[in-house]
Amino acid sequence: MIAWTPSLSVGVEEIDAQHKELFRRADAFLTGLETRSRQDVAVLLSYLRRYAVMHFGEEESRMRESGYPAYREHKAQHDKFLRDLEALTVEHARRRRPGLEPMRVASWLGRWLMEHVSSSDVRLAQFVISRTA
Numbered sequence: 041m042i043a044w045t046p047s048l049s050v051g052v053e054e055i056d057a058q059h060k061e062l063f064r065r066a067d068a069f070l071t072g073l074e075t076r077s078r079q080d081v082a083v084l085l086s087y088l089r090r091y092a093v094m095h096f097g098e099e100e101s102r103m104r105e106s107g108y109p110a111y112r113e114h115k116a117q118h119d120k121f122l123r124d125l126e127a128l129t130v131e132h133a134r135r136r137r138p139g140l141e142p143m144r145v146a147s148w149l150g151r152w153l154m155e156h157v158s159s160s161d162v163r164l165a166q167f168v169i170s171r172t173a
Contacts, residue, residue: 042066042150048157050165055102058095059157065091066153070146078132078139085129085145092122103164106171114160121152 044063049056069076069084096118103111128148132140 042070050161051169052165062091066149076142081132081140081142081145085132088125102168106168108164108167114164117156117160
């Protein structure tokens with residue numbers, strides 16, 4: 041189960057709302073994981089790409105506007121997520137293959153979300169909040 045909890049709050053309402061939605065979608069995918077089809081996995085991968093580009097763009101804009109000193113490192117994490125997501129998407133789309141195992145996608149996504157939000161995004165939010173206080 042991938043669930044957003046108050047302990048993952050970064051303290052910036054807009055970012056928290058986006059994180060909650062991302063966690064909600066990931067958790068919905070996990071519900072009934074054993075029955076997920078190849079098409080279900082493709083839909084999740086497509087959604088993740090669109091949502092990540094939008095969300096990362098907003099976070100990166102905040103970082104630039106606030107003069108966040110760890111911008112490059114944080115953006116590099118976003119870029120790696122997108123590269124990894126693209127690699128998974130390509131692997132899943134290969135013809136004459138069964139596609140990705142849903143549990144593999146869920147495990148990768150859950151691990152990334154928990155690590156990134158609880159560390160990198162919390163540090164970013166603390167910096168942004170300190171600049172506006």
